[in-house]
Amino acid sequence: MIDSTLCPNYQEKLEAASVLFTEAANAIRSNAIPRKALVWLELTGCAGNIISLLDGANPNFEGMITELVDVVFDNSVMAAQGEGAMEKLFSVIGQDYILAVEGAVSTANDGIYTIIGNLRGEPVSAYRAIKELGENAEYVISVGTCASDGGISAAYPNPARCVGIQDVLDKKVVKLPGCPCHPDWFLGTLSYILLYGEPPLDSRGRPLLFYSTLIHDCCPRRPFFERGIFASELGEHTCMLKMGCRGPITRTACPVIQWNNRTNWPIGDNSPCIGCAMFGFPDQMQPFISYHVT
Amino acid sequence: MNTQELMAALINNTITDTYRLIDCLYITCNLSEKNRLLNQLRRNMNTLCRLLAHLQEISLQPPEAPPAQLNALPAANAAPVQTSAAPPTPAVPMQTMPLSVRAANTNSFLQPQRSFTPPELARYNGKDGYPAFIAVNGTVYDVTNNPTWGAASHFGLWAGSDVTQGFYSCHAGQQVLSKLKIVGMMTE
Numbered sequence: 001m002i003d004s005t006l007c008p009n010y011q012e013k014l015e016a017a018s019v020l021f022t023e024a025a026n027a028i029r030s031n032a033i034p035r036k037a038l039v040w041l042e043l044t045g046c047a048g049n050i051i052s053l054l055d056g057a058n059p060n061f062e063g064m065i066t067e068l069v070d071v072v073f074d075n076s077v078m079a080a081q082g083e084g085a086m087e088k089l090f091s092v093i094g095q096d097y098i099l100a101v102e103g104a105v106s107t108a109n110d111g112i113y114t115i116i117g118n119l120r121g122e123p124v125s126a127y128r129a130i131k132e133l134g135e136n137a138e139y140v141i142s143v144g145t146c147a148s149d150g151g152i153s154a155a156y157p158n159p160a161r162c163v164g165i166q167d168v169l170d171k172k173v174v175k176l177p178g179c180p181c182h183p184d185w186f187l188g189t190l191s192y193i194l195l196y197g198e199p200p201l202d203s204r205g206r207p208l209l210f211y212s213t214l215i216h217d218c219c220p221r222r223p224f225f226e227r228g229i230f231a232s233e234l235g236e237h238t239c240m241l242k243m244g245c246r247g248p249i250t251r252t253a254c255p256v257i258q259w260n261n262r263t264n265w266p267i268g269d270n271s272p273c274i275g276c277a278m279f280g281f282p283d284q285m286q287p288f289i290s291y292h293v294t
Numbered sequence: 295m296n297t298q299e300l301m302a303a304l305i306n307n308t309i310t311d312t313y314r315l316i317d318c319l320y321i322t323c324n325l326s327e328k329n330r331l332l333n334q335l336r337r338n339m340n341t342l343c344r345l346l347a348h349l350q351e352i353s354l355q356p357p358e359a360p361p362a363q364l365n366a367l368p369a370a371n372a373a374p375v376q377t378s379a380a381p382p383t384p385a386v387p388m389q390t391m392p393l394s395v396r397a398a399n400t401n402s403f404l405q406p407q408r409s410f411t412p413p414e415l416a417r418y419n420g421k422d423g424y425p426a427f428i429a430v431n432g433t434v435y436d437v438t439n440n441p442t443w444g445a446a447s448h449f450g451l452w453a454g455s456d457v458t459q460g461f462y463s464c465h466a467g468q469q470v471l472s473k474l475k476i477v478g479m480m481t482e
Binding site: 032129176216225226227228229230241243244247248249272280283284285286287290293294 | 299325326327329333420421422423424426439440441442445446447448449450475
């Protein structure tokens with residue numbers, strides 16, 4: 001483990017989200033910036049990103065809802081249900097709100113394959129929700145690989161013709177891919193948006209704050225790679241490149257921030273990285289595991 | 295130091311390093327370390343090929359022509375001027391060059407020596423001891439230990455195949471191919 005007091009890159013990745021969160025919370029508390037409304041939409045996905053957000057630690061979900069934003073709609077955590085919840089959702093149109101979206105958008109047959117609720121007797125498709133809520137939002141954040149690039153929802157053969165939300169919106173989307181998105185990436189980006197507006201993005205619309213250096217660049221197994229010492233079976237503690245590790249092409253800080261309150265991460269558990277935060281996941285990141293590679 | 299002296303120094307250093315690598319290979323038992331040393335040995339051989347090619351190019355350059363005599367007109371009975379020059383003599387005789395260099399196109403020793411048909415390329419899929427080769431625009435590259443080609447695959451592209459279309463859909467205009475090792479050319 002790299003001593004964080006020696007490596008500024010490591011320190012920055014470890015603390016970026018919590019520093020931004022604290023700054024945003026202080027600014028809101030002192031009325032330097034307004035407290036905004038947040039709408040969280042779950043579209044064609046597994047709802048894994050709200051679960052991930054609920055597991056956030058320093059910053060965490062409790063801090064978000066008490067100190068950062070007013071959560072107007074989130075079907076997993078809100079008290080309202082049924083038509084009342086749908087009324088609340090569409091009531092934000094015309095006001096300032098930040099829209100966070102997880103899950104792709106199914107587009108086949110007018111989006112009938114994902115219905116997120118009913119409003120005045122009419123089913124509300126994911127497609128209708130993202131079009132109406134997305135184009136009217138102040139900022140749109142796609143949370144997770146499915147919302148960002150289609151992800152698992154758009155995997156072959158994709159019978160529902162699922163796409164990432166940017167494909168159906170004219171409005172610019174800040175993309176936070178990941179399967180799921182790490183709570184640090186969402187809370188850090190949300191804090192930055194509240195403080196300063198749109199963060200610096202790379203050519204694929206991802207914040208450079210959280211999607212810049214490769215996993216390979218921070219991987220504790222890098223010395224094995226440099227010496228050509230490769231694992232041939234799961235459970236070996238050497239470089240897993242030959243088994244299909246996608247660390248060299250995945251631009252996240254998983255080795256540093258890890259998951260579940262810094263408990264562990266895939267390579268730390270002797271499993272190769274499958275590139276879940278990359279465009280093209282899952283189809284183009286296959287095979288997730290491979291043997292007998294030269 | 296002029297160009298030839300510089301070239302000679304580079305060749306000398308590369309040969310010295312090659313002897314060192316051979317000495318290490320004699321005593322290395324670890325397979326991974328041996329592979330690493332062999333990779334370095336291959337790089338040194340490529341360097342020597344490039345240096346020899348540069349020497350060849352330098353030796354094939356025509357000598358500078360003397361300044362034209364602007365005020366002198368040719369005499370009426372003077373012999374016609376020879377318009378075709380005799381072929382230049384290479385500075386390094388062909389017979390002393392390594393076989394792999396002689397076999398190459400004599401206009402450029404940087405051209406790779408092996409040729410692959412599509413079925414031959416398909417064998418080099420990075421599995422079961424075969425290196426991982428890919429073809430882009432007719433040139434065959436070795437991506438066996440390239441970190442972006444984990445499990446001999448890259449964003450849905452597979453070693454042992456022509457990936458020209460996939461390459462240009464993502465990397466057009468980028469300096470990617472120049473960093474890869476060339477191992478041959480595709481033939482029909």
